[in-house]
Amino acid sequence: MKPIPIFLLFVLTLFTALPLFPQTPGVEKQVFTYKTVDGHAVKANIFIPKTEGLHPVVIYFHGGFFFGNRDQGLHSSLREKLPAAGYALVSADYRLAPETKLAGMLQDVQNVTTWLRVNGKREFNIDPDKIVVSGGSAGGYLALTSGFDAKTAPNAIVAISAPTGFTTVTPMGDLSVLNQPGPYDVVQDSTVSYGDYDTRITLWRFLARSGLGNYELFGFDPAVHPEKLPQYTLTDNVTAAYPPVLLIHARYDNLVNLQQAVDFKALLDEKQVVNELVVVDNGHNDELLNQNPQVVDKIIAFINSRFGR
Numbered sequence: 215m216k217p218i219p220i221f222l223l224f225v226l227t228l229f230t231a232l233p234l235f236p237q238t239p240g241v242e243k244q245v246f247t248y249k250t251v252d253g254h255a256v257k258a259n260i261f262i263p264k265t266e267g268l269h270p271v272v273i274y275f276h277g278g279f280f281f282g283n284r285d286q287g288l289h290s291s292l293r294e295k296l297p298a299a300g301y302a303l304v305s306a307d308y309r310l311a312p313e314t315k316l317a318g319m320l321q322d323v324q325n326v327t328t329w330l331r332v333n334g335k336r337e338f339n340i341d342p343d344k345i346v347v348s349g350g351s352a353g354g355y356l357a358l359t360s361g362f363d364a365k366t367a368p369n370a371i372v373a374i375s376a377p378t379g380f381t382t383v384t385p386m387g388d389l390s391v392l393n394q395p396g397p398y399d400v401v402q403d404s405t406v407s408y409g410d411y412d413t414r415i416t417l418w419r420f421l422a423r424s425g426l427g428n429y430e431l432f433g434f435d436p437a438v439h440p441e442k443l444p445q446y447t448l449t450d451n452v453t454a455a456y457p458p459v460l461l462i463h464a465r466y467d468n469l470v471n472l473q474q475a476v477d478f479k480a481l482l483d484e485k486q487v488v489n490e491l492v493v494v495d496n497g498h499n500d501e502l503l504n505q506n507p508q509v510v511d512k513i514i515a516f517i518n519s520r521f522g523r
Contacts, residue, residue, distance in 0.1 A: 241262065241263060243260070244262065245258070249326075249329070251405050252405060254404060256322060256407045257284070257408070258304050259284050259304070260304045261293060261297045261302065261303040263297045263301070265300060268340060268341040268344075269301060269338075269339060269340045269341060270301050270340070270345070271302040271330060271344065272347075272348055273304045273327060273345065273346070273347045273348065274288055274303065274306070275306060275350075275353035275357055277351030277353045277499050278352060281411055281413070282353075282409050282414075283409050284408070289503045291507055296514065299514045299518075301346075301517070306326045307408055308322035308323065308356070309322055309406065310406045310407060310414070311430055312401055312421075313402055313403075314405060315433040316431050316446060317433075317446075320445075320446070323347070323356050324360070324363070327345060327360060345369055346372060347360040347368040347370075349372075350500065350503075351375045351469070351470075357372065358371060359446075361456045362451040364453070367455070369458075369521070370516070370520045372459075372460045372462070372516065373459065373460070374503070375464065375467060375469070375502055376463075376474075379447070379449070379474060379478075384427075384428055384437070385425055386429055386435045387429075388424070388425075389429070391424050391426070398420065398421075400413050401417070454486055454487065456485060458489065458520055459488070459489040460512075460513065461479060461490070462509055462512070464493070464496050464497050464498060465494070465495050466495060467497070467498045467502075469498045475493075490516065492509065494509065
C-alpha cells in the first residue's frame, strides 16, 4: 500500500462545516457521556428510532478531528436516513489534538464502542451485538482502527473518504514558534473534545504552515521515530479477523487520492476480509454525500446485509 502524507490527516475536512440540524420527526435525540477524563466529559449524541424492539447501532466519527464536533460533523443525510431504516445513530465526540495525541483518540474509539455494548441496551434499547463503526475523512481512519482488536471490533466498518496510510517524509518545523503569541494561544492544558470550528481551523492552518502538524498529532516526530508508527498503521493491524468493510471514495477526491482506497482494498483482499469499494466521481466526505446522495442507501444496504435484514 502506498502511504499518503501524514499532513493530510489534519487538513482533511478543513473546508466544510455543516450547520446544526433540526430534530427529525419520529426520532428521539439524547446526549450522553461515555467517558470522563480528568473531570472532562466526552459526549455523544444518539438518535433513536421510535419503533419497537432492539435497534442495531451505527457509531459515526466526524472528520477534521483537530477542530470538529459531533454536531457539525454529522451529515444530515446520515442523520435522517439511518434512523428511518431502523438504526440508532451515535455521533461521537473524541478528544482533540493537540491537547490529546492520536493514541488517546484511538482509545476513545474503543471506549465509546465498549460503553454502548455494556450500557446501550439498558439506556437506549440498542442491540449490543449489532454495532457498526463509521466515519468520514479523518473520522473514517478512526473508524478503521476500531477493527484492530478482534475482541472489541464491531460487526462492520464504513469509511468515507478515509486516508489509509502514513509517510515520514514531511520535515518537522521549529518548536520555538509555539512559544510565540499567535494561534497556538488557544491550546489548553485541559482536555478538549468539542472543537470551535473557527478557532481550530486557524490553529491547524498555523501548525501546517509551521511544519508541526505531525508532531502535535503524534507527540513525536515520525521521521525520527518511525518505529512508533506501527500502532497506528492499517498495514500492521489488519488481520483475517478484521470486520467486513465498506469503503466509499471519489475518483477525483482532491485530498485523498483514490489509489489509497484501491490499495487498502487490495490489502483486505489479501487478508481475505469481506469488503466492498464504492467509487463515485467527485467530492470528499460531506461534499461526496452532497453530490452523491445515493451513497447513504448503499451504506444502509451494506449494513442490512451484515445483519441479515
